[in-house]
Amino acid sequence: MSEIREVEKARGFSLFWRTMWARAYPRIIGTTREKSWAFFDTILPLMSTVSYVFVYRAINAPEEYIGFVVVGGAMTAFWLNVLWSMASQLYWDKDMGNLELYVLSPGPMMAILLGMAVGGLVMTGTRAAAILIVCSLLFRVTYQTGSLLLLLAIFTLTMAALYGMGMMFASVFLASGREAWHLSNLLQEPIYLVSGFYFPVRALGFWVATFASVIPLTLGLDAMRQLLFAGGPSLGFLSVRTETGILAVSAVIFIAAAHVMLRKLEEKGRRDGRLIERRR
């Protein structure tokens, strides 16, 4: 036997932690490497936000609506990130051969997905902040500075639930391919409508708004608008307290579901040979 010392490899939480930050790294560093992304991720959502602002101005809508649109526009960046850089990422990774290497490594898939989420949050956070700042200055949006702590808590819960849902969708790609890709396509535009990105979700009526609440952004956005704007509570769907509670439960459910689905679908992928296929 060789006298060469074996390399020490972490296990348990330490392995999870290292894997998570290693996977987050490409996304965080990517923010500075691909400058063109700044244009597509910031300017394009900004343009659609601006067009809604002009529509509201043209029809003399209440001034709160301008703020609603600006906040909604900023949050759109997170939805797009979850849809295309979380849920569909494993589709690309499968095609490039990365998925095989992820599964092959001892690093937990949950840590890899969490790393993608953390990296995506950092990357998208800067885009969302840019949209928020530019639009707020451009259209002189005024915010009320109530409970900043509660606002931060709601934002955190929304992100936890949203990215948990993204992780759950991503796990589908372990045992699927093109079908899951179509699911992402299918979800983009309807969610714009039912989540109330550009208008208060309450306008859709109770049942549609309730159905739309499955997407964490719907309630998160509604609660944040209630806290940020003086006229917000009167246009809110449910009370901030109720929405916060639902978001907390959603976060737990989505993350737990992602964990279970990862395990089950990896097993199915190994059985059906879907982990190793490269075709779309």
Next chain:
Amino acid sequence: MQPELLTGRKAYDETVSTTGGDGMNETLAIETRDVSRIYRLRGPRHKDDPKEIVALKDVSLEVRRGELFGLLGPNGAGKTTLIKILATLLLPTSGEAFVDGLNVVTEMQEIRRRIGMVSGGETSGYGLLTVEENLWMFARFYGLDNRTARERINMMLEVVGLTDRKRTKISDLSTGLRQKMNFVRGFVSDPHIVFLDEPTLGLDVTAAREVRSFVRQWLQDHPDRTILLTTHYMAEADELCDRLAIIDRGHVLACDTPTNLKRRLQREAIFRLRVGPLGPKPRRDEMIESVPGVRQVQVAEKNGHTDLSLILEREDVLPEVLAHLTRRGSNLISLEKREPTLEDVFIDMVGRGLDVDTSHRVDQDHE
């Protein structure tokens, strides 16, 4: 029928006697017992009548620790399927497989800590990251601490001659350089067992030679580690492997050292003939194969002449073959008697060359 496999096992059993609790020999790095894998074709055409492809059929192999073991076979033979099963990416349909003494179905997490894999034509990693960053990311997935990861990356980049490219984005690397990086990725986690799946596929001669040299050096430096290599390049298998299994259509046909495999053909006479054009394909009873004493013939038409690769039972069959060619209006341009290669062994066993792709066949048993 796997007579050589049984011979190999017998020889090995004489030197080793330790066995683990599950019956697996502890000095074996890899063991498969009657492993089969069936793919079920999906899609609208097969909805009511699902077709099955038998990728592996009752494969039993033993790879000892410290060995560089090769799987030689054409595309579609089942080599990659076997590697993916051993690498825990695919479940066997039946049978058992053990890697480093661990069951691939029930102990995959522990196996993954101990293995590495490099495939030919790999495009893994992220183009916007540098070589060093990509390698660091994968090293961390194996739980290496920051310092160890960087030390090992630097050391291995030095070995493969990529140190000056460590800050290059991988999207800017050539195919050969990228494959060298993939090699570092596969070995950086200090694996016990490495699976190399057609590792020199698509590489130029120099890059392929460097890759083979790296593999040899690594095993020399780590004599307790094991490599399982799949290839359809017989020269590569001949040059690198301690032992190899010839695999075709999911079956292991033979398993032995390259020398012993070639020895099977030593009584036969192997000739390479270049002759004038043979003209249209004759009737079956007028083909070269019909000459008594001809065991195998490979025909390749090239630029106005024909290359024939012949395996004859005895040397004195050759005049009969030449006479047959003359009768068909062809003339001898050159003649060379040569030593048997692994491809000759393969042709002798299955009746066709290694360059025939059998990946899309549907197994007759399952139609």
